[in-house]
Amino acid sequence: MIPKNAQSLPKAAKKVWLIEDAISFLVLLIIVVAINIFLKFDWHSTLLSWINGLFGVALAMTLGYVMLIPYRYRFYKYLLHQNAVSIYKGFFLRRTKTIPLNRIQNVDTSQGPILKIFHLQNVVIVTAAHEFKIETINEDVAQYLRDQLIMAARQAREVAIDD
Structure with missing residues (x-):
């Protein structure tokens, strides 16, 4: 849910x-x-x-x-948790992707010409095994989310190393 x-x-x-x-x-x-x-x-x-x-x-x-x-629009959502980020898609064919913050290796933003017209960006989250995309979010929200994910991933790695 x-x-x-x-x-x-x-x-x-x-x-x-x-x-x-x-x-x-x-x-x-x-x-x-x-x-x-x-x-x-x-x-x-x-x-x-x-x-x-x-x-x-x-x-x-x-x-x-x-x-x-x-x-697709109604059921495409994302949520930044304390230890992970979740991407929710679909209702009948439900998919939830949860990425632990300590597994994130890279966070990028991408913007093609159509997204640029509407001032939107994609946020691409890269782990060792997969690449996850949060599509078509506002530019300022994308930059904020990118910064938050990078900071949270650093903190999660520091906590994992200290344990």
């Missing part, structure tokens, strides 16, 4: 996800149209039928992702 004090993403995250899905769809559409032009719209071609069929599946998946944006 997602704790009540878990942090939600800003509402602009929904716009970013919509734009990213639209860009993916447009790139795929351009590729399929180019292939159709290259194969001269030969509708009797088995290859072209398969390509157009795959495009139809990709279209359905993209529309599915777009329709699930409110669901």
Whole structure:
């Protein structure tokens, strides 16, 4: 269960996800149209039928992702605990990732052009085995969270060494 004090993403995250899905769809559409032009719209071609069929599946998946944006937004949360950081995703297909602070090796922020337009960043938490991402949070919150995680990870390591 997602704790009540878990942090939600800003509402602009929904716009970013919509734009990213639209860009993916447009790139795929351009590729399929180019292939159709290259194969001269030969509708009797088995290859072209398969390509157009795959495009139809990709279209359905993209529309599915777009329709699930409110669901994804509502159940994507994160929480900084005293000894760990938790990332919560989903309700029906629930995933909780908890990263102990003493296992954190690196904390980065990343920002592509779409995130920059909306003044958002991703926070990437790196451990020895995995990389975890808290997506689309406000720039100032991302910097604050990054600083807090780095400081907490240092303190957790110092406590572990003293024991």
